Amino acid sequence: MTFDTRDLDFEYRGRKTRIPAVPGWYCPQCGEAYLEDGGRYAKAMTAFVQEIRTDEATELKTIRKNRG
Numbered sequence: 723m724t725f726d727t728r729d730l731d732f733e734y735r736g737r738k739t740r741i742p743a744v745p746g747w748y749c750p751q752c753g754e755a756y757l758e759d760g761g762r763y764a765k766a767m768t769a770f771v772q773e774i775r776t777d778e779a780t781e782l783k784t785i786r787k788n789r790g
């Protein structure tokens with residue numbers, strides 16, 4: 723494992739986000755990572771998922787309204 727700071731991509735329902743400068747131990751062989759970012763990556767991931775769900779809920783409401 724190598725200690726490094728990397729920008730990590732996260733994808734959810736076809737939408738992508740990038741969490742910049744995530745410190746952690748990264749394995750050069752298999753790409754496995756043990757993050758030491760105090761949970762920042764997990765928080766960013768959760769916030770992104772939440773945002774998409776809120777968007778989808780809003781879109782659904784709009785569709786329902788338009789249908790009357």
Ligand SMILES: [Zn+2]
Nearest residue numbers: 749751752754
């Ligand atoms: Zn490995």
